[in-house]
Amino acid sequence: MTYEAATDRYEQTPTRRVGNSGLVLPEISLGLWHNFGSVDDFDNQRAVLHRAFDLGVFHFDLANNYGPIPGSAEENFGKHLKADLGKFRDELIISTKAGYHMWNGPFGEWGSRKSLTASLNQSLSRMQLDYVDIFYSHRFDPNTPLEETMGALASAVHSGKALYVGVSNYNAEQTERAAAILNDLGVPLTIHQPRYSMFDRTPENGLFTTLEHLSIGAIVFSPLAQGLLTDRYFAGIPEDSRAARAHFLQQNSITEEYLEIAKELNGLAADRGQTLAQLALAWVLRQSAVSSALIGASSVKQLELNLAALNNKHLAPAELKAIEPLAKHGLG
Numbered sequence: 209m210t211y212e213a214a215t216d217r218y219e220q221t222p223t224r225r226v227g228n229s230g231l232v233l234p235e236i237s238l239g240l241w242h243n244f245g246s247v248d249d250f251d252n253q254r255a256v257l258h259r260a261f262d263l264g265v266f267h268f269d270l271a272n273n274y275g276p277i278p279g280s281a282e283e284n285f286g287k288h289l290k291a292d293l294g295k296f297r298d299e300l301i302i303s304t305k306a307g308y309h310m311w312n313g314p315f316g317e318w319g320s321r322k323s324l325t326a327s328l329n330q331s332l333s334r335m336q337l338d339y340v341d342i343f344y345s346h347r348f349d350p351n352t353p354l355e356e357t358m359g360a361l362a363s364a365v366h367s368g369k370a371l372y373v374g375v376s377n378y379n380a381e382q383t384e385r386a387a388a389i390l391n392d393l394g395v396p397l398t399i400h401q402p403r404y405s406m407f408d409r410t411p412e413n414g415l416f417t418t419l420e421h422l423s424i425g426a427i428v429f430s431p432l433a434q435g436l437l438t439d440r441y442f443a444g445i446p447e448d449s450r451a452a453r454a455h456f457l458q459q460n461s462i463t464e465e466y467l468e469i470a471k472e473l474n475g476l477a478a479d480r481g482q483t484l485a486q487l488a489l490a491w492v493l494r495q496s497a498v499s500s501a502l503i504g505a506s507s508v509k510q511l512e513l514n515l516a517a518l519n520n521k522h523l524a525p526a527e528l529k530a531i532e533p534l535a536k537h538g539l540g
């Protein structure tokens with residue numbers, strides 16, 4: 209069946225400007241880290257992508273190694289683009305990254321010019337694209353001069369293979385240096401992708417302040433702590449859940465302490481007429497430094513429920529105060 213995108217898609221999801229750039233993102237974006245690999249159902253992927261786009265989610269985040277198998281999420285995304293989504297290429301913001309292990313040898317990971325350039329070429333080929341909208345250095349490389357890593361990002365822009373560049377998992381000081389180097393090369397550091405949720409508040413210790421000071425946007429990943437900030441595990445570990453597959457989220461994260469706190473947060477969410485996931489998304493979006501919350505979804509239903517968070521984003525001071533002692537570092 210031919211896909212016809214919903215004509216009212218831009219009325220569905222509010223957007224935010226990324227720092228002081230021309231880039232604008234939906235308040236909730238969709239990541240393809242899980243659920244889009246060669247092991248995952250292709251028709252479900254298609255349904256989730258189409259529903260997302262129909263609901264105004266025009267940003268899709270990838271990386272060279274997403275799968276499993278590594279690379280297969282980009283390959284599958286390329287197939288979905290070719291089948292139908294690709295006709296909306298000028299409306300889509302597609303990102304990819306390089307930095308974690310992807311192939312053997314010294315250039316299959318980290319931040320050398322060789323590695324980043326080869327990886328971007330591979331990503332473009334897997335997705336069958338001429339360019340990506342955002343290209344990230346996925347992690348800081350302590351053994352490569354930052355000038356070289358940022359030089360490779362700048363070259364990606366100058367060669368037309370990326371429109372904007374970003375860094376991910378860099379701390380405040382590394383980010384400040386990266387921005388200064390890129391500035392000298394005439395390419396702004398537009399966006400940062402840190403992990404941020406009620407269960408990992410690291411960016412509050414200086415990164416958000418630095419980003420705001422430098423007018424760099426933040427798209428925060430795993431705002432639901434991989435599913436821990438939802439009711440997914442309240443009655444055990446479902447067979448089809450991320451924890452059951454033990455792919456990054458381990459079953460030993462589902463502790464008594466975790467369940468107690470998550471259920472209390474769930475109660476606070478219910479008082480607002482929300483699910484825990486919706487409260488967790490409203491909570492990350494309360495930060496002025498945050499341009500977008502980058503979620504994952506294994507079904508259309510999860511996606512729809514999560515996007516409904518945007519109908520009730522305001523958190524009263526009393527609600528924030530009640531959340532504060534429960535928003536604990538280290539549970540995610």
Ligand code: NDP
Nearest residue numbers: 239240241429430431432433434435438449450503504506
């Ligand atoms: P989330 O914290 O949003 O977790 C998503 C998972 O939570 C889903 O796959 C699903 O798991 C579960 N879930 C989502 N909604 C619901 C719901 N309403 N009810 C119950 N369970 C729900 O984000 P991710 O950890 O998936 O990360 C999002 C994106 O961030 C990635 O795809 C990637 O693009 C990016 N990322 C970037 C990293 C980086 O280093 N830059 C690292 C990690 C992620 P289930 O399978 O159990 O249904």
